[in-house]
Amino acid sequence: MTSRTSNVSSSSRGRDEPARPAPTSVAPAPPGKPFQVKLVLLGEAAVGKSSLVLRFVNNEYQDNKEPTIGAAFLTQKCRLDDKVVKFEIWDTAGQERFHSLAPMYYRNAQAAVVVYDVTKAPSLDRAKSWVKELHRQANPNIVIALVGNKLDLVVSSGVPRAVDAEEARVYAEEMGLLWFETSAKTGEGVSEVFTEIAKKIPFDLLTPRGRPNAITGAAGANGGQNSVAAGADGRVDLGIAGGAQAQSGCAC
Amino acid sequence: MDEEYDVVVLGTGLTECILSGLLSVEGKKVLHMDRNDYYGGECASLNLSQIFGKFRKDAKAPESLGKDRDYNIDLIPKFAMANGEFVKILVYTDVTRYLEFKQVSGSYVYRDGRIAKVPGSEIEAVSSPLMGIFEKRRAKRFFEFIQKYELDNPATQEGIDVKTVPMSEIYKKFGLEPGTQDFIGHAMALHLDDSYLTEPALQTYENIRLYMGSLARYGKSPYIYPMYGLGDLPQSFARLSAIYGGTYMLNKTVDEIVYGPDGKVVGVRSGDETVKCKAVIADPSYVPSKVKKIGQVIRSICILNHPIPNTGDVDSLQLIIPQNQLNRKHDIYIAAVSFEHRVSAKGYWIAMVSTIVETGVPENEIHPAVQLLGPVLEKFNSVVDIYEPVSDGKDDNVFISKSYDSTSHFETVTDDVKDIYARYWGKPIDFQGKIKRGDEEAE
Numbered sequence: 080m081t082s083r084t085s086n087v088s089s090s091s092r093g094r095d096e097p098a099r100p101a102p103t104s105v106a107p108a109p110p111g112k113p114f115q116v117k118l119v120l121l122g123e124a125a126v127g128k129s130s131l132v133l134r135f136v137n138n139e140y141q142d143n144k145e146p147t148i149g150a151a152f153l154t155q156k157c158r159l160d161d162k163v164v165k166f167e168i169w170d171t172a173g174q175e176r177f178h179s180l181a182p183m184y185y186r187n188a189q190a191a192v193v194v195y196d197v198t199k200a201p202s203l204d205r206a207k208s209w210v211k212e213l214h215r216q217a218n219p220n221i222v223i224a225l226v227g228n229k230l231d232l233v234v235s236s237g238v239p240r241a242v243d244a245e246e247a248r249v250y251a252e253e254m255g256l257l258w259f260e261t262s263a264k265t266g267e268g269v270s271e272v273f274t275e276i277a278k279k280i281p282f283d284l285l286t287p288r289g290r291p292n293a294i295t296g297a298a299g300a301n302g303g304q305n306s307v308a309a310g311a312d313g314r315v316d317l318g319i320a321g322g323a324q325a326q327s328g329c330a331c
Numbered sequence: 332m333d334e335e336y337d338v339v340v341l342g343t344g345l346t347e348c349i350l351s352g353l354l355s356v357e358g359k360k361v362l363h364m365d366r367n368d369y370y371g372g373e374c375a376s377l378n379l380s381q382i383f384g385k386f387r388k389d390a391k392a393p394e395s396l397g398k399d400r401d402y403n404i405d406l407i408p409k410f411a412m413a414n415g416e417f418v419k420i421l422v423y424t425d426v427t428r429y430l431e432f433k434q435v436s437g438s439y440v441y442r443d444g445r446i447a448k449v450p451g452s453e454i455e456a457v458s459s460p461l462m463g464i465f466e467k468r469r470a471k472r473f474f475e476f477i478q479k480y481e482l483d484n485p486a487t488q489e490g491i492d493v494k495t496v497p498m499s500e501i502y503k504k505f506g507l508e509p510g511t512q513d514f515i516g517h518a519m520a521l522h523l524d525d526s527y528l529t530e531p532a533l534q535t536y537e538n539i540r541l542y543m544g545s546l547a548r549y550g551k552s553p554y555i556y557p558m559y560g561l562g563d564l565p566q567s568f569a570r571l572s573a574i575y576g577g578t579y580m581l582n583k584t585v586d587e588i589v590y591g592p593d594g595k596v597v598g599v600r601s602g603d604e605t606v607k608c609k610a611v612i613a614d615p616s617y618v619p620s621k622v623k624k625i626g627q628v629i630r631s632i633c634i635l636n637h638p639i640p641n642t643g644d645v646d647s648l649q650l651i652i653p654q655n656q657l658n659r660k661h662d663i664y665i666a667a668v669s670f671e672h673r674v675s676a677k678g679y680w681i682a683m684v685s686t687i688v689e690t691g692v693p694e695n696e697i698h699p700a701v702q703l704l705g706p707v708l709e710k711f712n713s714v715v716d717i718y719e720p721v722s723d724g725k726d727d728n729v730f731i732s733k734s735y736d737s738t739s740h741f742e743t744v745t746d747d748v749k750d751i752y753a754r755y756w757g758k759p760i761d762f763q764g765k766i767k768r769g770d771e772e773a774e
Contacts, residue, residue: 090770102390148495157587172570172573173573173575173579174569174570174579175580176579176581177578177579177580177581178581178582179579179580179582180564181569181570181572182370182566183429183559183562183566183567184566186559187559193587196394215399215400217400232472311644312433312671313433313434313436313549314431314432315413315432315433315548315549315555317418317427317432317436317555319419323717
């Protein structure tokens with residue numbers, strides 16, 4: 080499975096969204112790189128977490144998808160008016176199945192999509208307990224979206240709705256969450272989830288995250304002298320170190 | 332649980348999680364269970380409530396220390412050698428994408444009642460108070476010898492075969508003083524006691540090379556440490572395993588390892604469910620009848636609201652107290668990390684004092700080291716038994732790991748991983764390059 084990097088603009092997907100007026104002046108290219116945002120998926124097994132992401136990233140859907148997606152994370156960009164957000168979307172790899180999801184998974188996420196199945200009431204309870212866990216353990220500024228998936232079952236397959244939309248909306252409002260109902264199968268509401276999350280990320284509070292920038296200086300480590308392969312704050316990039324090692328053999 | 336697995340792994344310590352990840356990547360069907368409701372077993376990192384719960388029978392942590400989420404307190408004290416085999420595994424498996432490392436800011440050694448920095452460069456070495464001017468020249472010659480020495484090139488060896496000549500002979504040849512020997516053997520080669528002196532110098536030679544190679548990597552110390560604590564290491568390998576189809580069950584009691592008539596393992600029972608398997612990999616706590624105790628380690632976790640005195644207020648360090656400074660047989664280690672590594676709330680340091688137990692009153696043994704820390708807010712002591720398996724597992728297909736030892740790094744953990752891997756597969760593993768991962772793309 081490979082990720083795609085085609086841009087999803089905030090206006091190209093939303094079906095009911097009115098066409099955005101043309102900008103009065105040409106918007107300058109966003110300065111620098113896109114904002115990188117780690118987004119984690121949470122929710123009970125089989126509520127459609129992976130399907131939501133596949134719809135968002137690849138615009139595709141498979142019925143009876145295998146339980147795990149088989150990828151650690153996928154990336155997708157989301158273009159806002161004044162910036163580009165690059166989501167790094169982490170799936171659970173099935174570790175939620177026996178309540179064994181590692182805290183490392185969601186600890187430093189800037190966004191979370193907590194998914195339930197609108198036709199299964201207990202899945203909302205599970206979603207609520209994830210919200211609680213995130214409030215307890217995760218980054219305090221995390222943007223959380225509560226998403227009721229499988230709307231197509233209610234709309235066109237005649238499956239009775241088990242989670243009242245108003246009840247879920249009120250809960251989300253009380254907890255300060257974004258709330259959506261979606262169908263990964265038809266695509267309804269999916270891109271809005273990510274666009275609205277992107278809009279709500281407190282970018283001014285974001286501290287640089289992820290791999291430190293490549294620091295290539297002082298590659299010539301000569302005996303005993305310090306080589307500077309670490310950032311100013313002492314963060315190190317092991318990938319780069321691995322390359323350096325191959326070249327220098329034993330550089331002591 | 333009615334499926335059949337190639338391997339059931341018991342315990343989510345680092346050794347087990349690395350193996351689980353490696354075997355899943357190679358296509359084995361793995362079920363991984365832990366009796367605890369958290370990852371990491373002995374090498375977990377706990378939050379405040381968990382640590383008070385574990386050591387103080389559920390006493391509440393004082394609110395002044397901050398929030399639960401601010402703390403990831405390691406149960407074992409280890410750093411990663413920047414140039415070591417463990418880092419090779421991290422790069423090989425690509426779990427580095429889940430982890431972020433910082434270098435440890437300094438390495439220190441206690442000598443004659445004072446704390447001195449282990450020189451990180453020639454400039455620091457010249458001004459170090461650890462040696463006099465003439466001794467520095469002798470030491471410089473010694474290190475040049477080690478640097479030039481190649482195991483398969485006699486022309487570089489000055490007539491010394493490190494595979495046969497004991498280390499004490501080499502010290503003698505270079506005329507190094509006992510204090511310098513101590514410094515080299517304990518603060519650089521990281522030997523825990525003096526038994527290395529009479530053994531062939533090869534291991535010491537390799538240890539010094541590893542130390543110097545690691546130091547040359549990032550500068551301040553040979554060590555690196557993962558943000559959010561060591562507990563993220565097993566978690567990242569567990570995730571690797573899960574991505575490749577490994578199944579995870581925490582909070583699962585393991586009641587019995589079931590054997591067939593030929594004495595080989597056929598399953599693992601939890602309550603009234605039995606899962607079938609062809610092999611088991613387990614930490615010693617899951618198979619007490621097949622391990623033997625080889626020693627005891629005392630570990631003291633100390634929460635401080637200040638850096639370690641006399642260390643230049645660094646955010647992290649290792650401090651070694653060589654055995655003969657305290658008339659002991661084994662060195663005492665202090666490892667300290669702090670808010671900078673997201674293991675404690677801002678303004679707090681976590682220091683761990685550890686050593687191999689020599690007497691019936693281990694708390695007294697570490698007392699002089701704890702005193703070096705200055706005022707301690709909270710202290711959690713534990714004395715743990717160190718186990719190793721009694722057999723190699725080839726007869727019953729139950730492959731047991733060793734307890735985490737008192738060395739300050741993960742190199743022996745890596746040795747154990749390689750050893751168990753080879754026992755299980757009957758072939759060695761080499762961590763060169765990277766595993767192929769076509770299923771994932773970080774762009």
